[in-house]
Amino acid sequence: MKIKRSLSILLVVMMLVAIVAGCTKKDSDGSADGKTTLTFGLWDKYQEPIMRELADMYEAKNENIKIDIQLTPYGQYWTKLETAATGEVLPDIFWINGPNIVKYAANDMLVPLDELVESNNIDLSVYPEGLIDLYTVDGKLYGIPKDWDLTALWYNKKLFDEKGVEYPNENWTWDDMVEAARKLTDKEKGIYGIAARPDTQEGIYDTIPQAGGYIISEDRKTSGYDTKEALEGTKIWIDLLEEGLSPTLEEQADTNAIELFKGEKVAMVYAASWNVPVFMQNEVIKDHIDLTIMPLIKERAATIHGLSNAIAANSKHKDEAWDFVKFLGSKEANEVWAKSGVVIPAHKEVLDIWEAAHPEINLKAFVDELDYAVMYPVSLNTSKWNDVENEYIKQIWNRGITVEEGLKKISELMNEALTKEQ
């Protein structure tokens, strides 16, 4: 009896708590205290504090605005955004990336920004051209660039010194790199010269354009994987694997290339700029690593990607949202990103500040690569053929199929997916 009574009391209490919890919920528009609340969706815990700093700066100047940052981890971000889009409750402003921009723009989920850009006299030329192209869908701009990332060749100076090999420099060709990798590979110590990564942006998305090829045609209708340039740009990685200069796919599956580099098991690695804070926080390697531009294959190229701030079409506060997005795109806001050193700010005029965040390493390499950056390949349903790429790249790396067969398969399935989009 006693248990039963206490159980029922507990039950009543809990129900009451639920009701109270339900009632204290603030009006989601937040207009109760005369302030407009703008919701802001993002996915990176490590960038959240900087975003908060910017929001505080903005709130100080605009007393009637409150900015509510909503953090969702990347793994669940797109699921959540899609659910919110279906329910027409997207955050007023949110981060969007290349693979998703066409989908959201084509489904009228975003506010086109051209007219606003024009009427506010915003100079888009301060942002990398490849990024503006990436966020322009059917001739309309849907996002103001926030940051960008490129890939560079990182190397571990300690491992170079041990073998007496000269550090990589800007004049290196692919063959120079392979030659160095041969000298650096030390089977006994389990050290490899370079990691041939089964990756896109940190791998074949760079080497295929460098070999003169492309991933997707400019009209986003055909795949570039069936060209001989694509074959060359992929095969050079497989040659490294075959010669034993790189950890195998299996070894990289256990510990990915970035971790192997951090663990000083590979001397060189193609790694994108988002690794700067990751590497520079690591007390094991941070004092003896550096980077340079990717070695030359046939021509200079580097696939650029970056995030944008976009405004939801169903936002109830579009004007306020635009004003905040405008602020985030300003030089002032970009300076804050630059000083943080977490990401490369989109605004070209603050790049020197960003480079100074880690003066001990050659961050200028990324800025240099900007001159020949090529747009990140996307289409309406990018994820469809991204899955195809991932699957067959793994098989090629595993050498279950030849490079020729694998790329043929990718281009067939990718073309199929692209045809369905039209």
Next chain:
Amino acid sequence: MKEISSNKKRMQINKIIIHLLLILGAIITIIPFVWMILTSFKTLGESTIIPPTIFPKQMQWENYKEAMRTLPYGKFYFNTIVYTMLTTIGQIVFCSMAGYAFARINFKGKNFIFVLILSVLMVPGQIFLIPQFMIMKKLGLLNSITALVLPGLFSAYGTFLMRQFYMGIPKELEEAARLDGCNHFTIFWKIMTPLVKPGIAALAITACLYCWNSLMWPLIVNTSIDKMTLSAGLSTLSGQHGTNFPVAMAGTVLAVWPMIVLFAIFQKHFVEGMASTGSKG
């Protein structure tokens, strides 16, 4: 005489083998936990070193401070406990009533409705995500603890489980109670429910574990960090490119200890619950 002693010996050897296997199994199960705790005391660099070190070179208590600093743990505990308790109590009340009805009352369309409920078990939970979200939106409950709790108050699985327990009670008991003037509710509440306590315990444990671990729904329905549960809040510690593993592990330790304490207290029931449902929650 000889035969008996050799039998005894054989039994002893068997026992040793069984115990060795069990110890091995226990070690394998416990390694991730131990690893989590050890990693939570390492520095970032040490956590990714190859080959890995087993014991931290120096205990980094800062990781715990950092985890507590970046996430509002007080709110997370409160939200998670409220969410878990309400859901568990709701499931016990509603599922046992529904289970009783399906097991002991004859009404028109009973089997049809029961099959309908069971059919819910046949589809993956993700399918309900968007419809549930839309319902919560229409109710104006988005971003609230109520929205967390509401969809989980009743479960098809719990109904099925409780029905099986109620079906196992002999009919004579019900008849005797009826002769004494009991109606359905008193039979349910006074006679039958006390008899299905193991079932209720099993249901409570699975519901508890489910809530404590559920990630997708809390993340989707609630947007502000103040309304998140432990698992959802914890997941924000993983970055897109690289995670601070020591801090994430420290955060995880902070999130799992209540469940470990609960397990230590209710160990017997946990095991019984698992055994009688064949489910790992």
